[in-house]
Amino acid sequence: MALVQRSPKQFDVCIIGSGAGGGMAAKILTEGGLNTVLLEAGPDLNPEKDFKMLMWPYELPHRGAGVGGKATENWGEFLAPNGAWSIEGEPYTSAPGSNFQWFRSRIIGGRTNHWGRIALRFAPIDFKSNTRDGLGDDWPITYDDLAPYYDKVESYIGVFGTKENVPSAPDGVFLPPPTPRCTELMVKKACDNLNITCIPSRLAILTRALNGRLPCHYCGQCGRGCTTASNFSSSQVFLPPAMQTGKLTLITGAMAREILIDKDGKATGVSYIDKAARSEKRVEARVIVVAASACESSRLLLNSKSTMYPNGLANSSGTVGKHLMDSVGSSGYGYIPQLEKTPPHNHDGVGGMHMYMPWWKFDRKNDFPRGYHIEFGGGRGMPGIGMFGDLNDEEEGYGLPLKQRARKAYGCHIGFAGRGEMISNPGSYCEIDPGVVDQWGIPVLRFHFKWSDYELLQAKDMQETFRSIVESMGGKYKTRTSTHGDYPFGIQPGGRIIHEVGTARMGADPRTSVLNGFCQSHDVKNLFVTDGAPFVTSPDKNPTLTIMALSWRASEYILDEARKGNL
Numbered sequence: 001m002a003l004v005q006r007s008p009k010q011f012d013v014c015i016i017g018s019g020a021g022g023g024m025a026a027k028i029l030t031e032g033g034l035n036t037v038l039l040e041a042g043p044d045l046n047p048e049k050d051f052k053m054l055m056w057p058y059e060l061p062h063r064g065a066g067v068g069g070k071a072t073e074n075w076g077e078f079l080a081p082n083g084a085w086s087i088e089g090e091p092y093t094s095a096p097g098s099n100f101q102w103f104r105s106r107i108i109g110g111r112t113n114h115w116g117r118i119a120l121r122f123a124p125i126d127f128k129s130n131t132r133d134g135l136g137d138d139w140p141i142t143y144d145d146l147a148p149y150y151d152k153v154e155s156y157i158g159v160f161g162t163k164e165n166v167p168s169a170p171d172g173v174f175l176p177p178p179t180p181r182c183t184e185l186m187v188k189k190a191c192d193n194l195n196i197t198c199i200p201s202r203l204a205i206l207t208r209a210l211n212g213r214l215p216c217h218y219c220g221q222c223g224r225g226c227t228t229a230s231n232f233s234s235s236q237v238f239l240p241p242a243m244q245t246g247k248l249t250l251i252t253g254a255m256a257r258e259i260l261i262d263k264d265g266k267a268t269g270v271s272y273i274d275k276a277a278r279s280e281k282r283v284e285a286r287v288i289v290v291a292a293s294a295c296e297s298s299r300l301l302l303n304s305k306s307t308m309y310p311n312g313l314a315n316s317s318g319t320v321g322k323h324l325m326d327s328v329g330s331s332g333y334g335y336i337p338q339l340e341k342t343p344p345h346n347h348d349g350v351g352g353m354h355m356y357m358p359w360w361k362f363d364r365k366n367d368f369p370r371g372y373h374i375e376f377g378g379g380r381g382m383p384g385i386g387m388f389g390d391l392n393d394e395e396e397g398y399g400l401p402l403k404q405r406a407r408k409a410y411g412c413h414i415g416f417a418g419r420g421e422m423i424s425n426p427g428s429y430c431e432i433d434p435g436v437v438d439q440w441g442i443p444v445l446r447f448h449f450k451w452s453d454y455e456l457l458q459a460k461d462m463q464e465t466f467r468s469i470v471e472s473m474g475g476k477y478k479t480r481t482s483t484h485g486d487y488p489f490g491i492q493p494g495g496r497i498i499h500e501v502g503t504a505r506m507g508a509d510p511r512t513s514v515l516n517g518f519c520q521s522h523d524v525k526n527l528f529v530t531d532g533a534p535f536v537t538s539p540d541k542n543p544t545l546t547i548m549a550l551s552w553r554a555s556e557y558i559l560d561e562a563r564k565g566n567l
């Protein structure tokens with residue numbers, strides 16, 4: 001019996017990973033007529049069974065906090081399944097002095113089952129920021145190259161928002177936004193006083209029916225997954241139409257291990273572990289699209305070593321794994337006594353904020369390069385685990401007085417989270433750890449990560465801004481951050497914001513980049529990477545809308561090149 005089982009046929013395309021980048025590619029390539037096989041490391045998903053959208057906290061033991069509160073680390077047991085900071089049998093390591101944190105999902109749709117649905121376009125300047133301030137590098141493409149694909153993605157998946165003409169936050173094709181909540185209007189009033197722009201947010205959630213999907217019914221639980229598919233996930237929005245073409249072969253439980261090449265250095269297929277059978281299998285395809293998430297894709301390229309590519313596949317530049325970036329994140333919250341007196345009323349809405357602050361100081365000289373936006377939330381949502389954690393620190397006692405205090409404080413906190421641009425630096429990268437393998441014997445990643453003063457100064461500015469908003473509302477800012485130590489000004493560890501990008505970046509020069517502007521490898525023409533790895537910069541905007549726009553554009557390019565016989 002053969003030790004390695006080969007697929008009986010050659011596919012046109014093999015896609016690795018079914019998240020934002022892979023799901024997008026699967027839809028476009030199959031609708032374009034290409035016979036596609038999709039390898040996904042996780043299992044299939046049944047939203048009706050697997051999503052806990054309409055469950056009450058008391059329906060789960062420990063109200064979803066898990067034994068010993070352990071599940072709170074991953075936002076509780078209500079979160080959509082199979083996403084976690086650590087996965088049993090699949091470790092990663094951080095080099096001494098680094099503490100990188102990596103949230104991975106192993107399920108059809110990847111992290112698009114879990115994400116916050118914040119869907120922001122990059123601005124024209126984000127593609128050419130080096131030209132403006134000399135830091136980092138410019139992208140080989142412009143906003144105008146990507147704008148038609150932003151239009152297509154937004155029109156297809158559904159993103160709400162409003163036209164605002166803010167230069168740092170371009171408008172898109174929007175569904176109407178939900179009405180702001182009372183707390184959000186109070187924050188906006190404070191922002192108006194402080195000249196901080198505060199506008200309706202932009203989230204991939206339907207406020208109108210679209211393509212057979214129902215509009216949101218405002219249960220406010222998007223992170224649990226939506227059984228009516230009213231928010232976007234690749235599993236519910238990209239993969240069903242791809243399956244309907246009859247051109248998609250989906251193989252779940254398939255952990256890609258290595259991309260295979262022929263004697264001319266062209267990619268010929270993928271070797272993967274069939275997790276159920278614990279055996280190695282192979283699929284053959286004319287084109288390989290890697291979309292396993294930025295760092296996982298780089299891991300796969302680095303592990304695909306051969307005599308022809310001793311440093312890993314598509315890595316003649318030596319930059320695979322380099323230029324690792326996350327978003328700068330710092331958070332804080334305040335107590336707003338005025339809210340104690342608001343009559344109880346319904347704060348329901350989408351599972352996320354209805355308003356946010358785009359970067360408003362783009363036209364000034366700041367203490368740091370680039371900028372950040374602010375996400376915020378508060379009010380009387382459904383009581384959840386940990387909601388009175390801070391009260392524990394402040395109040396002693398039990399019984400009626402404690403309950404009265406909790407009732408009074410309920411809904412009076414407003415939290416703020418800054419999301420800012422990190423500038424790529426040589427101390428932040430991932431590589432193969434020479435001493436550690438996962439349960440399948442595949443070498444794992446080792447992370448190196450450093451923040452520079454650029455990011456620390458941004459976090460400082462975030463803290464000052466949060467305080468000024470809370471104080472302008474007559475509230476008390478409660479967050480204390482140190483000015484020294486590992487995480488000054490409350491800056492989060494690298495990776496914690498879950499926006500890791502840049503580890504196989506695109507560029508015009510093959511000596512300093514891995515991919516061209518169509519996400520195509522400079523070295524291996526039939527190899528593409530369509531997740532966050534191609535990013536050249538990591539602007540303040542959350543990355544996923546841009547991942548999808550880049551993937552749609554790359555997929556149309558693949559269809560074109562395939563028609564011309566170039567692949």
Ligand SMILES: Cc1cc2nc3c(=O)[nH]c(=O)nc-3n(C[C@H](O)[C@H](O)[C@H](O)COP(=O)(O)OP(=O)(O)OC[C@H]3O[C@@H](n4cnc5c(N)ncnc54)[C@H](O)[C@@H]3O)c2cc1C
Nearest residue numbers: 017019020021041110111115116117118256293531542544
């Ligand atoms: C809680 C949370 C909130 C977030 N909020 C936002 C937000 O509001 N806005 C935003 O823009 N982004 C947000 N993000 C980030 C967003 O989820 C990611 O940017 C996006 O999902 C990345 O898409 P991807 O296709 O690169 O990877 P993923 O969505 O992670 O998908 C990768 C897929 O590849 C599979 N895979 C991995 N390795 C292999 C392998 N070797 N072989 C086969 N399959 C493999 C995985 O199982 C997974 O299904 C959030 C993420 C989380 C977890």
Ligand code: SF4
Nearest residue numbers: 216217220222226351
């Ligand atoms: S808030 Fe809306 S989109 Fe989110 S889970 Fe509930 S119904 Fe679905």
